[in-house]
Amino acid sequence: MNINREEIHVVWLKRDLRLQDNEAIYNALQSNERTLFLYVFENSLLEDPHYNERHWNFIKESIRDLNEDLKNYNTKILCVQTEVVNAFNQLLDTYKINGVFSHQETGLLITYNRDKDFTRYCRNNSINWIENKNNAVLRGLLNREDWFDKWEDYMTQNLIKNELKSEKFISFNEITALEKYFQIVDLETPKKAVFQKGGSKMGWRYANSFFDKRHEKYMFNISKPALARESCSRLSPYIAWGNVSIRQIYQKACDVKDAENSKPLGAFVSRLRWQAHFIQKFEMEHTMENVSLNKGYQKLKKSISEEYQKAWEAGNTGFPLIDASMRCLIETGYLNFRMRAMLISFFTHILWQPWQAASQHLSKLFLDFEPGIHFPQLQMGSGETGINTLRIYNPIKNSLEHDADATFIKKWCPELANLPVPFIHEPYIMTPLDELFNDFKLGENYPNTIVEIKSARKRASDILWELKKDKAVIAENKRILKKHTISERNRMLKNS
Numbered sequence: 001m002n003i004n005r006e007e008i009h010v011v012w013l014k015r016d017l018r019l020q021d022n023e024a025i026y027n028a029l030q031s032n033e034r035t036l037f038l039y040v041f042e043n044s045l046l047e048d049p050h051y052n053e054r055h056w057n058f059i060k061e062s063i064r065d066l067n068e069d070l071k072n073y074n075t076k077i078l079c080v081q082t083e084v085v086n087a088f089n090q091l092l093d094t095y096k097i098n099g100v101f102s103h104q105e106t107g108l109l110i111t112y113n114r115d116k117d118f119t120r121y122c123r124n125n126s127i128n129w130i131e132n133k134n135n136a137v138l139r140g141l142l143n144r145e146d147w148f149d150k151w152e153d154y155m156t157q158n159l160i161k162n163e164l165k166s167e168k169f170i171s172f173n174e175i176t177a178l179e180k181y182f183q184i185v186d187l188e189t190p191k192k193a194v195f196q197k198g199g200s201k202m203g204w205r206y207a208n209s210f211f212d213k214r215h216e217k218y219m220f221n222i223s224k225p226a227l228a229r230e231s232c233s234r235l236s237p238y239i240a241w242g243n244v245s246i247r248q249i250y251q252k253a254c255d256v257k258d259a260e261n262s263k264p265l266g267a268f269v270s271r272l273r274w275q276a277h278f279i280q281k282f283e284m285e286h287t288m289e290n291v292s293l294n295k296g297y298q299k300l301k302k303s304i305s306e307e308y309q310k311a312w313e314a315g316n317t318g319f320p321l322i323d324a325s326m327r328c329l330i331e332t333g334y335l336n337f338r339m340r341a342m343l344i345s346f347f348t349h350i351l352w353q354p355w356q357a358a359s360q361h362l363s364k365l366f367l368d369f370e371p372g373i374h375f376p377q378l379q380m381g382s383g384e385t386g387i388n389t390l391r392i393y394n395p396i397k398n399s400l401e402h403d404a405d406a407t408f409i410k411k412w413c414p415e416l417a418n419l420p421v422p423f424i425h426e427p428y429i430m431t432p433l434d435e436l437f438n439d440f441k442l443g444e445n446y447p448n449t450i451v452e453i454k455s456a457r458k459r460a461s462d463i464l465w466e467l468k469k470d471k472a473v474i475a476e477n478k479r480i481l482k483k484h485t486i487s488e489r490n491r492m493l494k495n496s
């Protein structure tokens, strides 16, 4: 170990991959020590089954984007593959680390445990670890009293402006010299991938095009699987990985809101509130990763069918809108809200599988995987919170209503594309003569339905409505409402 080690600060970047409105960076820059930016590709997360290559590529693109800007300040992000404690141990050979600055993470149990280990590590090594609030999510809350006001206070505060100066950072060449002690991560990503590309600049391109024009049909198209792809903001991965802050987006939406666009932008802003609302719920009840929030539902036993699960995962259930949605998600990493909700409803209600069995398959596919939204939404979608309305989506009704001309299904289930539209929605209604006319054989060209939907819906509905009357479910409802309900719920839900 170098005995004349320079005292430095480290900004440990995680899901806050941006330079502006980044409080961790701001705090690091407030003293005389130079700052090193660090991103750790943690082996434990690289191997975690919730994650997928698409997430790591998005992060790499985000880091490349930051590095492009940091070049102007003669620095770059040290990107290493190891565990966090190992990375800091190695850094301590060269530097004395006075402070580590990062944002609080509302993550998987694995990151919660890592944070506990890291807290101990910092204590033992006299390192001051300062964590900032992430997008107005509050740590250590016991209930949601005043939560809404606090969210709004945070969102209306001035954006944090970081004044970057070369002399404040460990230089590019010093970082290059450091890299030889680490397993360095190659930041190249596949050129031809169809996923949204990571980076703040890209995030702002999506934001600006949404605010300029795309918002106009936001409410009209939000539930339509094909049109929502253009009319929704598509900001979710940029928000999930912190390329933009919710506060930046909120303030931009308020700036551009006028009499003409107040409806769509009001509805958009209300969804920005939901983002923190769900994450706050998970922050206060992290067991939601594995068990139902309402403990009354933990007695619900569902049969496991590998055959059903495989058919659903691959988009081969015989229900065109379900299959098109899953195949689209596999290919592109994005689906609008209603199709996500329909996929989980189909899995848990119609196929009668436990939501836990869908969790990793979906988290791997959603480019915007955000644990704090993912788990509460899975539980809400499967009807296991007790406090939310039970919604058993009918994929055929949704198909007819939201993909009336079957544009979306034709794209993702091309084997159905040449059929008349009514048969695209319901290929199983074809008679043998229809099949002959259309040169199509159900079971060969496209799968037969794997379940009989009417009886499956009835079974789910009967069991879940009955369970709503269960004493344990009712007792838990009270607990959940007390802990998680926002005192001004109507204000929270309103589109403004």
Ligand SMILES: Cc1cc2nc3c(=O)[nH]c(=O)nc-3n(C[C@H](O)[C@H](O)[C@H](O)COP(=O)(O)OP(=O)(O)OC[C@H]3O[C@@H](n4cnc5c(N)ncnc54)[C@H](O)[C@@H]3O)c2cc1C
Binding pocket: 232, 233, 234, 235, 236, 237, 239, 240, 268, 271, 272, 274, 275, 276, 278, 335, 336, 337, 338, 340, 341, 344, 366, 368, 369, 370, 371, 373, 374, 377, 378, 381
């Ligand atoms: C089973 C399931 C899992 C989901 N998992 C995720 C996830 O991992 N990450 C994620 O960001 N969203 C998740 N969602 C919520 C929602 O589907 C997406 O946020 C939305 O479709 C993203 O598209 P957009 O950015 O164009 O949204 P817009 O409609 O343009 O909304 C703007 C932003 O508001 C937030 N938002 C919108 N809808 C919701 C919502 N219902 N709940 C919480 N925040 C919302 C998102 O940050 C979004 O980017 C999930 C929904 C379901 C049903």
